[in-house]
Amino acid sequence: MGETITDPPEEEPGDTVSGAALDLVLRVGELLLASGEVTERVNESMLSLAVAYELPRCEVSVTFTVISASVHPGRGAPPVTGSRAIRRRYPAYWRLVELHTLIQEASIGLLDLEEAHDRLRRIKRSQPPYGSPYPAWLAVVSLGLIAASSSLSMGGGPLGVGTAFVATVLADRTAALLGRRGIAEFFQLTVAAAIGATSAVLVIAAGSPGNASTIVTGAIVAMLPGRPLVASIQDGITGDLxxxxxxxxxVFFIVAAIVSGLGVTVYAAVHLGVPIDVRDLPAAPVTLRPVAVLAAAGVSVAFAVSLAVPRRTLPAAALSGALIWTVYVLGRGLGAAPLLAAAIGAVIAGVLGHVLARRRHLPALPYIVPAVAPLLPGTALYRGMIQLNGGEPSQGVLTLIGGISVALALGAGVNLGGEFIRAFQRVGVGGSGRGARPAARRTRGY
Structure with missing residues (x-):
């Protein structure tokens, strides 16, 4: 008697994968990364949404230009994977705040999937009640105000402050024109830096070398990459190498473009006989001046406006700018090296920024990025180019390296402030406390 052959039982289907939920996760991650958020926070936010909308066993991968999410239904069902490329970045920190509010509300069940998609669409298109808190013209003027305030903090007079403002606005509009014609951003920045340096050369030729140095310092500070610098250091610290x-x-290419524009202009001026002398550059401040402290606060506020931070964070930007400048000057007065004084000031400003961000349940970048603006090394870059073209190439290289080192210390310092807060506070925005970073125990350095 033969045995009856039966088919094996069919495997039960796996969990259902919602295409709309996966699309929301990818779109939110794309907009966060394009708006300037750091990789770790993008990763956390995407995973929070995946849990909120019940995507089973979701894995997320975030890099500088591509994000992907893969969902594994299980029980033999094929995984579902999606990805999006980030081709254009438009830093807008008000958008970061709105996106993090969306994520928080979705995580506690206040938004269904359709409502979340509708809000995301409104945020992306800047539809009411969402949108930039400032008019478009103020974004241009803010760059000029960064240059003017930086010039004032370095001791510039009315001529230096006014010229720095006009030169920076002219440089920005020229770069925008080149961008509309399809010129690469590297050459846009090179031309913009050359315009700022040319304005200083003209002032030197007119017999006012002291004002010239504050002009070019202000113009350079307005172009230096404070935002990507802070984000890059944070990505490195958190292991997103x-x-x-x-x-x-x-950051390297932005600085290289600025240095190229400065170098060409200074080289031409020296060979045309313009009396550019490194001794005319302002010395590092070692005593506090009330005007300089107010100017430093102005630099941070203008930098915050250029990043389109929410208006309610502007007082914190002013406080952070004044604080980091005060600590830096006091440190220099006590004999600390520029690198150490800048790092200490950045750590203190970073602690303040992260505390305020956690208490207000907002992302940290709108608080910590504007804080570094007053100490960005515009003078060091200009001094280095003068030395390179004035017969002191070795000293010029060392000066440029010193300026870049200060910039890196600023980025590391504000992020170190956040690590201090994380060490003593268990939870934060979006669950970003000590327990939310399992990768921190990845290898113990081995």
Missing amino acids: VSAGARLLE
């Missing part, structure tokens, strides 16, 4: 390397390379 691919994104950190890409962001640092972005």
